[in-house]
Amino acid sequence: xxxxxxxxxxxxxxxxxxxxxxxxxxxxxxxxxxxxxxxxxxxxxxxxxxxxxxxxxxxxxxxxxxxxxxxxxxxxxxxxxxxxxxxxxxxxxxxxxxxxxxxxxxxxxxxxxxxxxxxxxxxxxxxxxxxxxxxxxxxxxxxxxxxxxxxxxxxxxxxxxxxxxxxxxxxxxxxxxxxxxxxxxxxxxxxxxxxxxxxxxxxxxxxxxxxxxxxxxxxxxxxxxxxxxxxx
Numbered sequence: 001x002x003x004x005x006x007x008x009x010x011x012x013x014x015x016x017x018x019x020x021x022x023x024x025x026x027x028x029x030x031x032x033x034x035x036x037x038x039x040x041x042x043x044x045x046x047x048x049x050x051x052x053x054x055x056x057x058x059x060x061x062x063x064x065x066x067x068x069x070x071x072x073x074x075x076x077x078x079x080x081x082x083x084x085x086x087x088x089x090x091x092x093x094x095x096x097x098x099x100x101x102x103x104x105x106x107x108x109x110x111x112x113x114x115x116x117x118x119x120x121x122x123x124x125x126x127x128x129x130x131x132x133x134x135x136x137x138x139x140x141x142x143x144x145x146x147x148x149x150x151x152x153x154x155x156x157x158x159x160x161x162x163x164x165x166x167x168x169x170x171x172x173x174x175x176x177x178x179x180x181x182x183x184x185x186x187x188x189x190x191x192x193x194x195x196x197x198x199x200x201x202x203x204x205x206x207x208x209x210x211x212x213x214x215x216x217x218x219x220x221x222x223x224x225x226x227x228x229x230x231x232x
Contacts, residue, residue, distance in 0.1 A: 032148050033181050034139030039108075040211040040222050048205070048225040056217040059103040067094040067101065091117050097157055099129040105214045110134040112149075128156040128164075136184070138210040143187035145210060148180050192225060202230045 045051075072091050094101055096115035104111040112134060117127040135148040155164045192205030205225035213220045 032135075032137055033142065033144075033146050034137040037136040037138050037145070037210050037212045039213050040220075045222065046209075046224050048208075048227055050223045050225070052221040052223070054219045054221075056103060056105045056219075063102060064094065067092065093117055093127075097127050097129040097155070105217050105219055108214050110136075110214060110219065128154065128159075130154045136210075136212050137181070138207075140207070143190055143207055144183060145185040145190075146181040147184045149182065190223065192227070196229075199229070200231070204228050204230055 072093065092101060093115040096117060099113050099115040101115045102113060104113065110133060112132045114130045114132065115127075116129070130151060131153045132149050132151050135150055137146045137148055138144075139146060151168055153165070154168050155161065190207050192203065194203045195201075196203055205227045207223055208226045209224040211222040211224075213222070
């Protein structure tokens with residue numbers, strides 16, 4: 001569970017920052033793995049389904065602790081030179097440019113507003129903010145849940161919104177190459193392989209379906225297993 005939480009936070013929030021570091025590099029698109037996770041179907045839940053509930057407040061408390069009590073995540077630019085007003089780094093801020101960094105579960109999606117400061121290998125200014133959304137995907141063959149970070153807007157302070165908008169597809173393309181996809185839950189975390197001593201066998205479970213629902217400021221994951229017994 002801890003790896004799930006950290007994976008989601010880092011993917012949605014810090015991954016966006018990494019994309020800025022490389023936004024002048026090559027822009028080769030990487031196909032997203034698996035298929036988008038759908039909402040749960042109406043009616044009774046299927047047999048073998050487990051539910052995981054993660055609340056928005058929990059995510060933001062973890063993130064606030066990281067940004068307040070630890071060194072702010074900072075990334076050295078690998079290309080270009082910083083100007084006199086900047087330090088040639090990108091740093092994630094708890095708050096800045098009228099934006100509070102965090103995770104928002106609303107309107108059926110996972111949103112990730114991000115405040116940052118830093119310098120860029122261009123004429124653009126230092127501080128700014130970005131808005132991203134995290135799409136969850138399930139790859140049945142690899143038995144893993146992935147996150148696909150989709151940048152919606154990038155705004156740089158003191159820069160005409162028209163020019164800021166031009167950066168959005170550039171950042172998304174770089175993010176696809178450098179960051180996406182993000183492994184959120186891998187096969188080892190999802191697998192069920194439980195020895196039953198009284199039977200001399202092992203209970204095994206393979207994930208057949210994953211559904212997700214965002215409501216009431218919480219992310220609800222529904223994981224359905226197909227169980228089978230195996231002798232030892």
